[in-house]
Every structure is written in structure tokens, then in C-alpha cells.
Amino acid sequence: MNSLNHFAEAKLTDLEEKHLRREIVDTHRLTNAMAVREGKKLVSFACNDYLNLAADPRIISAAEKALFDYGVGSGASRLVTGNHPLYRKLETKLANFKQTEDACVFGSGYLANLGIIPSLITKNDLIIVDELSHACILAGSHLSSSKVEKFRHNDVSHVEELLEQNRYRHKNAMVVTDGVFSMDGDLAPLPEIVSLCSTYDAWLMTDDAHGVGVLGGGKGSGFCGSKKLDIPLQMGTMSKAIGTYGGYLCASKPVIDLIRTRARTLIYSTGLPPAVIAASIAALEIIETDPSLVKKPLENAQLFTRLTNLPMAESSIVPLVLHDAIKTLSASKKLLSHGFLVTAIRPPTVPQNTSRLRFAFTAAHTPEDIERLAQLVNQDLSKE
Numbered sequence: 001m002n003s004l005n006h007f008a009e010a011k012l013t014d015l016e017e018k019h020l021r022r023e024i025v026d027t028h029r030l031t032n033a034m035a036v037r038e039g040k041k042l043v044s045f046a047c048n049d050y051l052n053l054a055a056d057p058r059i060i061s062a063a064e065k066a067l068f069d070y071g072v073g074s075g076a077s078r079l080v081t082g083n084h085p086l087y088r089k090l091e092t093k094l095a096n097f098k099q100t101e102d103a104c105v106f107g108s109g110y111l112a113n114l115g116i117i118p119s120l121i122t123k124n125d126l127i128i129v130d131e132l133s134h135a136c137i138l139a140g141s142h143l144s145s146s147k148v149e150k151f152r153h154n155d156v157s158h159v160e161e162l163l164e165q166n167r168y169r170h171k172n173a174m175v176v177t178d179g180v181f182s183m184d185g186d187l188a189p190l191p192e193i194v195s196l197c198s199t200y201d202a203w204l205m206t207d208d209a210h211g212v213g214v215l216g217g218g219k220g221s222g223f224c225g226s227k228k229l230d231i232p233l234q235m236g237t238m239s240k241a242i243g244t245y246g247g248y249l250c251a252s253k254p255v256i257d258l259i260r261t262r263a264r265t266l267i268y269s270t271g272l273p274p275a276v277i278a279a280s281i282a283a284l285e286i287i288e289t290d291p292s293l294v295k296k297p298l299e300n301a302q303l304f305t306r307l308t309n310l311p312m313a314e315s316s317i318v319p320l321v322l323h324d325a326i327k328t329l330s331a332s333k334k335l336l337s338h339g340f341l342v343t344a345i346r347p348p349t350v351p352q353n354t355s356r357l358r359f360a361f362t363a364a365h366t367p368e369d370i371e372r373l374a375q376l377v378n379q380d381l382s383k384e
Helices: 002-017 057-070 085-098 109-120 135-143 156-169 190-200 253-262 274-289 291-308 325-337 367-379
Strands: 034-037 040-044 102-106 126-130 147-151 173-178 203-207 233-237 247-251 317-323 343-345 355-360
Touching (some): 057 274, 109 135, 109 203, 109 253, 126 135, 147 156, 156 173, 190 203, 247 253, 317 325, 325 355, 325 367
Parallel strands (some): 126 173, 203 233
Antiparallel strands (some): 034 040, 317 355, 343 355
């Protein structure tokens, strides 16, 4: 154990010297984008609960009912104990919501990507993935043991170049990208990638964790207005705008049947608690029926970018790249002292020398809070 402790302490010291050590801080999330940390009430611009549904009384009521009807836990893997009745209802609702034949729910978005990609792509196949895709996409790609090629971020010409060079050598090919990039807030050029995938017979998979509930009338980044793009593999999570927990894949019935049979992270993981499933169903019903709510996060983000002269927000996420980790931590602490919770994002979450403040906007943020925040950014952080 002495050698293990020595190893851990040395690693921690190295991270401390580089200002990259992480700490989890006790924080009490309140309703309406508020939080309490160390006894201080803060306006939170750090949370992915974009529609503030996690504390919505309607969601809580649905979870409470399921808790008393079905108990706390699911007991085992879904393939061992079977689904509790709410699972099928949620998967049907997700499929209808995303306009696909079927859906499969996983324990988390991370588990979904680690299970989906290796179930469909093998060592003799090809994966082409955006270099800034979420860590679980990259991890799932490497678990497949296939040939993995990264394309320059949102560079459609590079996608085409890689397909042209590599597609003919492989029986199957998959292109994978975030729909909305979680650290930059920009959108993947999905219409163009859809066209390339059609030309080269490549399967397109999008991770829409940060798009659903916010873009496309709430349906996500794979929708232009009410029109669905031809994306055969629509993956997402319920832990952001939906306000609960879990991941999912929406696809054709044969694909979903195969995923239920082969995805190891589904087969060997305990099912989600019934209360979480019930809460997700209730949240989706709100997103489907309240178009004014789903517009607010993007409207608030765009108000902030107008006030700060930053590039116009494409999603509810706005980055302010300060490059240096020390400078970014200092800026986060300064905002905290003024009553704003804004996360400092550092490598390896983002590339070296791109440390940033990540502002996440929700439906509950008020124009007054956004204006105060923008004033601080314009006057104080510009001097950092």
C-alpha cells in the first residue's frame, strides 16, 4: 500500500503544480438556476439542467408515484429480471419523439456510447469521429477494435477525404459526432455529413446530449424545424434538458433488437430505478407540449453573447476561452465572489492551452442576471 499511496501522491502533486487537480465541492442545487455553496447563494451558470425540470413539481410527482408503485431499485439487469412496466412506455415515447421505429434505454449516456459502438462495428470496420467528440464516444470507438480515424473539428471536407481514402477497405463504416459540442456549444454540420454518409454508405451516429430539449423544437440537433434529418443512430441522454438520468439510442427496430442482444453495457448493468424512468416520461411530455419553454435556453444564451460581443450562441452553451489554466481558475473565483457559479474547464477535458469558462444557460435565467453577468465579463474578466 505504501507504493500505491506514493504513486497517487506523486500524481496529485504533479497535477497540483499544473493547476489541473480536480476537487468535488459540496453544492446544494435549488430551483430556478440557483445553488448554495459554502453557505452562499449563487446564480448557477454551470448546470446542464437546461429546462430546470429536475426540480419541477410535475416531475417529482411522477417519480414519487413510481417509487411507491415499484420500489426504489430495479433489482438486476433488465435481461435478468425483465422490464418494469415503465421501461417500455419510455422507450416507445423516445422513439415517437425522435421519429424512429424503436429505442433502447441505457443506465447513462457514457454506458450507451460504450455499448452501442462496439455492438455495431468490429475490428475489420472503420470509424470516423470528430476530434472533439465527447470522451465516451472516443472510448466506445476504441473498444470496437476497429480502425479509428479522427477528423478535424466540424471539417466536412476532411470527413470526405477520410471516407475517400479508407471506405473501400472496410465492409462497414460509421461516422460519429456530437450534435452539440459540450465544451464549445457549436453544432455539427449534420446536413452535409448526412449527405456524405449516404454517398459512401456510412452509418451516421450523433450524440445529442446537449441538443434534445433545446434545439429543433425540443427534438434536438437532428431536426431542422419539424423535418428530421436522415440520421440512423440517434443517441442521447436524459441527464441534461430532460432533467433525470440515463442514456438512449433511437433507431430502426432491427438495430434496437441487435443492441438489446449484444450491448454489454446494457446486458451487464442493473436497470434504472423506476422513479427515474417515470420522471423521464413526465419530462418528455412537458418538452413535447411546451414550445415556449424549449426556446428559452437558446434565447438566454444569445442575449449573453450579444451583450458580450461573443460569437452568436448556437446552443445553450457559451465558452469564453482564456487559454491559461491559472487565469481561468482566477476568473471563475472572481465570478463566484460576485454570486455567479461558472465552471472553469481545463485540460484534459479540453485541448491544451484552451482552458475556458463554460456558461450554461437555462430557461430560468432572468435577463437581469444575464445582464449583470455580462457586465462582469466585459469589465472585469477582460482585464484578467
